[in-house]
Amino acid sequence: MATAPRKTWQQDPQRRTIILRATLETIALHGVDGTTYRKIAQCAAIPLGSVTYYFPSMQALLLEAFSTLAHDAFTAFAATLNHAQDKMQARQAIVEIIFGEVTAGDKTNQLSYELYSYACRTPVMKQVMKNWMNQSRASLERHFSPLAAVALDALIEGMILHRSVIPVAEEDVYRMVAQLSEL
The missing domain is CATH 1.10.10.60 (Homeodomain-like)
Structure with missing residues (x-):
């Protein structure tokens, strides 16, 4: 047989x-x-x-790839913030996020710019961005007021963008974070 x-x-x-x-x-x-x-x-x-x-479909591939990027970046973001036991540590965690390789490295920056640009033209990608932002703000709200969380989230995004072009001192960023965290 x-x-x-x-x-x-x-x-x-x-x-x-x-x-x-x-x-x-x-x-x-x-x-x-x-x-x-x-x-x-x-x-x-x-x-x-x-x-x-x-x-x-390429759109399905891009959607899942960018969703993976958002998930990974948020996971690193949340892990850094979750170590903070008080408002001062949370402020320092934000500075670490802004200057960290996982959340603000060259590759992550490049991919984030591509996602922002693609989301402007692709409604389904806007939802990926919206989910990422909502998760980030919810993590920030564990330590700060809702208004401060929105301002700090915008500062994080803006500082990461600015740092990719011109240097910014960590001490200056900490002072900005401290001011906005009191909103």
């Missing part, structure tokens, strides 16, 4: 995650407009068909 040939091919359980990470790498290098299935596959070192198998 002949036995069936043994299956040698196995699906990579991490393939979807690999594709999402490669998508973000590709966006960071080429922008949303320069991102293609082919470039993503090349970046991930996987067959092109794997990308289209998991993500039949």
Whole structure:
């Protein structure tokens, strides 16, 4: 009795995650407009068909990739704020967020700019941005008033943007945070 040939091919359980990470790498290098299935596959070192198998539409792929970015950035943001035991520590945590690599590094900045730009033209991406902002504000409200949370969230975004172009001293940022935190 002949036995069936043994299956040698196995699906990579991490393939979807690999594709999402490669998508973000590709966006960071080429922008949303320069991102293609082919470039993503090349970046991930996987067959092109794997990308289209998991993500039949580019919009679905971009939505999930940017949602992953927002989730990861917010997780780092919340973890930093969650260590704060009082208002002074929360102020210092905000400075760490503004100057931190995970939340404000060059790659994260580039991807955030791409997300902002893409969200302006794509309503579904606006929801990703809105969710991210609402989560950030809710984390800030654990330590500050709702008004202060809105102001501090705007300061965080603005300072990260400014820091990508011109240097800003941490001491100056702390003073700004201290002032806004009293709203």
